[in-house]
Amino acid sequence: MTRPAKRRPARRQELDPARRAAFDVLRAVAEQDAYANLALPAMLRERGLHGRDAAFATELTYGTCRTRGLLDAVIADAAGRPIDRIDPVLLDLLRLGTYQLLRTRVEQHAAVSTTVEQAGIEFDTARAGFVNGVLRTIARRDERSWVDELxxxxxxxxxxxxxxxxxxxxxxxxxxxxxxxxxxxxxxxxxxxxxARPEVHLAARPTALTAAELAAQVHGTVGRYSPYAVYLAGGDPGLLAAVRDGVALVQDEGSQLVARALTLAPLDGADGGRWLDLCAGPGGKTALLAAMGQAAGVEGVRVTAVEPAPRRADLVEENTRGLPVDVIRVDGRDPGFEPGFDRVLVDAPCTGLGALRRRPEARWRRKPGDVPALGRLQRELLGSAIRLTRPGGVVLYATCSPHLAETVGVVADALRRHPVRALDARPLFDPAEQLGAGPYVQLWPHRHGTDAMFTAALQVG
Structure with a gap:
């Protein structure tokens, strides 16, 4: 009598390519401090994902990064333990599965089973069982029910x-x-x-082509406020010929308006064309400034671009190739320049709270303790800019953060310490409206569709 053959355990099914890409980006964000908006497009290109697979991977990656706090609260409750007692790899898998259950139309069975299978591959049957139990508990209720409780x-x-x-x-x-x-x-x-997933904004380079011409080339829409802006519904802008050829840049419309505002600010005396971008990397605003100066016919216009970080300085050189720009790799707080600049832009390093929609993991990476050190750096850079500006010249201070300690607090300190007066910056952003009570400008994503850019215009006495 022959014995029946032993059944081999079924081989676990690995994640499909879209979920795998999302999971790998989540791990890169957690382990390597990667930026999801940079890591994911590169991974999609490398793995040949496009169409629905690319769209699904994008939704899972950015959505999971954005909603991490809510997901973690739900996971901790369902697991009966704090998240710091869950293995980080297992936690990223749980986040990916929980996001599918609460925020997508993925069927419950698919969201749970794919996550459990990968947990078994990454670990063992016991921890796959743990993931299964947690996700099944989460799946019994919808997002609204969890929110109401937690x-x-x-x-x-x-x-x-x-x-x-x-x-x-x-x-x-x-x-x-x-x-x-x-x-x-x-x-x-x-x-x-x-x-909300933001539109991609492009800037048509002045003297190269108009916004209408760029919009026609890329099947986009001309922007509402900046004369150079074009909106794209989606896709990888790095694949566009206009971007590859350097006649267009990927740049938020708010940033375009900031650069334009510097060129429109009134000066006392003639504009000698000596302009300075004190915090230039990666060079988008620098390129736009130089091109706008050429388009406006400012005689002898030349932009000095300061960027101490080597990689960012390389990007400034790349983004300003062929334009009247000198890239100087020094610290903007003490660059050693001869004073006398007509126009100076200080787009200061900041918390980036105004661009959270474009950097989905940033909201969980930043901490309140980051603000004081950045505030000191911002005050030092603005003080340096004022010292380098000629009497009657203008300094434009900008941050991609609306935090009061990085905006009005820094400007108020400059007004106390330095011989400057605040100009009304609102006319420099025409035709945008709802800019605040003045004299400063605050853009908002829910009002203007831009990053939350703050701007103050200071004239040196």
Missing amino acids: APSMSTDPVGHLAFVHAHPRWIAQAFADALGADAGELADLLASDD
């Missing part, structure tokens, strides 16, 4: 409630509410705009 009360902590609902750290939501001031009732709309 979010702070709207009546006692409205900022905390909205921060939880829209997956932002509470301190960032509070900073936004403070910056909105009397318009803090718009906080929910602002937080929601951070969760």
Whole structure:
């Protein structure tokens, strides 16, 4: 009598290419401090993913990065343990599965089974069982039910409630509410705009082609405010011929408006064409400034671009090739230049809270303790810019953050310490409206569709 053959355990099914790409980017973000918006497009190209697979990988990657705080709260509750007691690789798998369950139309069985299978491949049967139990607990309820149970009360902590609902750290939501001031009732709309996938903005290089010509080439739409802006619904802009040929740049419309504002600011005396970009990397604003100076016919215009970081300085040189730009690799706080610049841009290093929609993992990477050190650097750079500007010249101070300590706080310090006066910057951003009470300008993604750029224009006495 022959014995029946032993059945081999079924081989576990690895993640499909789209989910695999998303998972690998999540691991790169966690282990290597990678930027999802840079790592994912490179990975999609490398692995030949396009169409629906690329779209699904993008949704899973950016969505999971953006909503990490909400996902972690749900996972911790369902697992009955804090997330710091869950293996980091297992936690990223749980985040990926939980995002599919709560925020996509993926069938529950597919979201759970693919995640459990990968947990078995990465670890063992026991931990695959743990993932299965957690996800099945999560799947019994929808997102609204989880939010109702876990979010702070709207009546006692409205900022905390909205921060939880829209997956932002509470301190960032509070900073936004403070910056909105009397318009803090718009906080929910602002937080929601951070969760929406932004359009790609291009800038047509002046003298090379118009925005209308660029829009026709790339099947885009001419922007609302900047005369150089074109909007794209999606796709990889690095594949566009206009971008590869250097006649267009990937640049948020808010950044375009900041560069344009510097060229429009009124000077006392003639413009000698000696312009300075004190924080130039990666060079988008520098390139636009130089091209606008040429297009406006400013005689002898030349932009000095300061960037101490080697890789970023290389990017400035690459992005400004063929333009009247000198790239100098020094610290902008003490560059050793002869004073006398007509126009100076200080697009200062900042927390980047105004660009969270484009950098989905940044909201969880930044900490309140980052603000004081950046504030000191911002004050030092602005002080240096003022010293380098001739009497009657203009310094434009800008940050991609609305945090008051990085915006009005820095400018108020400059007004106390240096011989400068604030100009009304709002006319420099025409035709944009709802820019704030002045004299400074605050752009908002929920109002203008741009990053939350702050700008102050200071004239040196």
